[in-house]
Amino acid sequence: MWSYYGSKSKIIDLYPSPKFDKIIEPFAGSARYALKYFDRDVLLVDKYPVIVKIWKWLQQASEKDILGLPDVNKGDDIRKISLCDGARMLIGFCINGGSVEPKNIGTDNIKRNFNSWNKDKFRISKQLYKIRHWEIKLGSYADIENQEATWFIDPPYQFGGEHYKENNEAIDFENLSDWCRSRKGQAIVCENTKADWMDFYPIREMQGSVHKTVEAIWSNYPHNFTAQQEELF
Ligand SMILES: C[S@@+](CC[C@H](N)C(=O)[O-])C[C@H]1O[C@@H](n2cnc3c(N)ncnc32)[C@H](O)[C@@H]1O
Numbered sequence: 582m583w584s585y586y587g588s589k590s591k592i593i594d595l596y597p598s599p600k601f602d603k604i605i606e607p608f609a610g611s612a613r614y615a616l617k618y619f620d621r622d623v624l625l626v627d628k629y630p631v632i633v634k635i636w637k638w639l640q641q642a643s644e645k646d647i648l649g650l651p652d653v654n655k656g657d658d659i660r661k662i663s664l665c666d667g668a669r670m671l672i673g674f675c676i677n678g679g680s681v682e683p684k685n686i687g688t689d690n691i692k693r694n695f696n697s698w699n700k701d702k703f704r705i706s707k708q709l710y711k712i713r714h715w716e717i718k719l720g721s722y723a724d725i726e727n728q729e730a731t732w733f734i735d736p737p738y739q740f741g742g743e744h745y746k747e748n749n750e751a752i753d754f755e756n757l758s759d760w761c762r763s764r765k766g767q768a769i770v771c772e773n774t775k776a777d778w779m780d781f782y783p784i785r786e787m788q789g790s791v792h793k794t795v796e797a798i799w800s801n802y803p804h805n806f807t808a809q810q811e812e813l814f
Pocket residue numbers: 585586587588589590607608609610611612613614626627628629632720721722723735736737738745746747748
């Protein structure tokens with residue numbers, strides 16, 4: 582729905598489709614996988630309260646609520662506009678693309694820090710029906726009951742995940758590796774190829790704001806990347 586640092590928006594179609602009726606995103610963020618398969622039974626969990634507040638606000642918002650939100654242009658300060666928390670946080674992400682937290686001042690429509698809010702609100706207003714039935718929880722991945730589902734596991738990366746408000750410093754990757762392997766059902770784990778806590782397959786080279794990285798995947802189910810040409814490794 583909104584722009585978020587590390588979101589899977591550009592590569593979501595590369596991941597295997599869900600084999601189970603329930604989808605769990607234990608590190609939800611902007612939950613691109615759940616949005617793609619929105620009609621399943623969906624559970625989102627994130628430790629960052631802002632993320633959960635936005636999802637919950639969107640879940641009860643009407644199309645009219647979203648369309649009634651003001652445009653924000655370059656230099657506008659949204660602290661000067663009367664908004665509820667959920668709306669302010671949502672707009673705060675959309676006026677400053679790719680951020681780890683909502684911002685207050687509208688940016689320009691230039692390549693970096695893209696402000697897409699004035700268009701986003703039309704798109705978001707048309708997608709609200711997708712999330713009405715979702716379960717959305719504030720908490721840690723480790724609190725979720727193990728259950729048969731498709732688990733789309735996209736934690737802050739071991740190398741590169743330090744910028745999040747709830748970042749990689751609090752994650753024990755050895756434990757997380759065991760936790761991923763012990764999921765009932767299908768586990769799809771996202772990382773980049775610098776990570777060493779599971780045997781990840783490369784998927785796609787990505788140009789970040791400064792460096793290039795290679796997105797990678799681990800899954801307990803066979804997937805297309807296991808059939809990759811050897812010279813690409
Ligand atoms: C890489 S982002 C997820 C991006 C998401 N897949 C998307 O498409 O937008 C990782 C998320 O994990 C959350 N997080 C960090 N530690 C967590 C924990 N222990 N339990 C649950 N969520 C956590 C962060 O707040 C962040 O939103």
